[in-house]
Amino acid sequence: EDQVTQSPEALRLQEGESSSLNCSYTVSGLRGLFWYRQDPGKGPEFLFTLYSAGEEKEKERLKATLTKKESFLHITAPKPEDSATYLCAVRQGAQKLVFGQGTRLTINP
Amino acid sequence: DTAVSQTPKYLVTQMGNDKSIKCEQNLGHDTMYWYKQDSKKFLKIMFSYNNKELIINETVPNRFSPKSPDKAHLNLHINSLELGDSAVYFCASSEKGTGSGNTIYFGEGSWLTVV
Numbered sequence: 001e002d003q004v005t006q007s008p009e010a011l012r013l014q015e016g017e018s019s020s021l022n023c024s025y026t027v028s029g030l031r032g033l034f035w036y037r038q039d040p041g042k043g044p045e046f047l048f049t050l051y052s053a054g055e056e057k058e059k060e061r062l063k064a065t066l067t068k069k070e071s072f073l074h075i076t077a078p079k080p081e082d083s084a085t086y087l088c089a090v091r092q093g094a095q096k097l098v099f100g101q102g103t104r105l106t107i108n109p
Numbered sequence: 110d111t112a113v114s115q116t117p118k119y120l121v122t123q124m125g126n127d128k129s130i131k132c133e134q135n136l137g138h139d140t141m142y143w144y145k146q147d148s149k150k151f152l153k154i155m156f157s158y159n160n161k162e163l164i165i166n167e168t169v170p171n172r173f174s175p176k177s178p179d180k181a182h183l184n185l186h187i188n189s190l191e192l193g194d195s196a197v198y199f200c201a202s203s204e205k206g207t208g209s210g211n212t213i214y215f216g217e218g219s220w221l222t223v224v
Contacts, residue, residue: 034213043113043199043215044152085150095140095164095203097213099152 002027002092006100013078013107021073021103023088032091033071035064037084038102044087047073078107112136113216115200121222122190130185130219132200140164141183142201142213143175152199158183159205190223197221 005024013019025033032051036044048057050066057064061082063074073086085104089097115132122128134141142165143155157165161177172188187194200216 036215041218043201043217046212046214049212087152089152093165095142095157095159096154096167097152102150 002090002098004088004090004098004100006086006088006103008103009101010104011106013075013105015079015107015109016077018074018076018078020075021086021105023071023073023100024069025071025088025090026069027090027092027098030090033066034089034091034097035071035073036087036089038087039084047086075105078105080107080109083107113200113202113214115198115216115219117219118217119220119222121224124190124192124223126190127186127188128190128221129187130198130200130221132183132185132216134181134200134202134214136202136214138202138214139180139205140203141177141180142203143183143185144199144201144215146197146199146218148196155198156183156185187221192223195221195223 003026007022035047038044048064053068055066061076065072083106085102087102089099092098113134140159142157144152146152155169156175158177160180174186177183197218199218201213203213204211
């Protein structure tokens with residue numbers, strides 16, 4: 001069965017302190033790995049989709065990378081507004097996403 | 110304009126009641142979903158509809174019944190509510206499933222509390 005595990009569960013950083021979030025997955029034939037951001041009281045907001053090992057995508061201070069077993073979300077010089085829960089998901093079948101439990105990121109000013 | 114909108118945002122109800130959550134998307138998408146997020150923040154798919162046709166029914170109790178009057182709307186009706194149904198329910202949509210280039214867009218969520 002496809003599985004997605006994210007680590008750490010929670011991460012607290014100082015403003016400007018770069019770090020990475022991990023998403024490990026087991027899936028039979030990856031057909032897309034998705035990153036979402038979720039703010040408290042809101043729905044998940046799409047960030048990136050990665051399809052093949054070696055692929056990278058960037059958006060402002062965020063960069064997502066993909067290997068055959070895991071994906072990383074690198075956060076460079078984060079700001080307090082980057083505080084959120086970051087969710088990783090893999091596509092299973094034609095229409096289903098299997099999500100990890102998320103990493104709750106807090107950036108202190 | 111809100112792309113995926115769902116109502117109500119908050120719902121507090123007693124055990125045994127029947128309630129509905131409505132969802133509408135104005136993105137012109139063919140596929141709509143209901144996901145449930147539990148207290149541990151895991152998001153799990155419940156149902157998906159493609160152009161009003163049920164595609165995925167993910168071992169959800171029969172008390173949950175989705176209804177899609179047209180491809181822009183997907184409502185969720187819950188009968189005989191139980192304490193364990195308390196969760197956040199998210200409606201979502203995508204062009205056609207989650208195929209290449211298709212992104213799932215989520216609504217703001219409906220917080221259901223059963224007391």
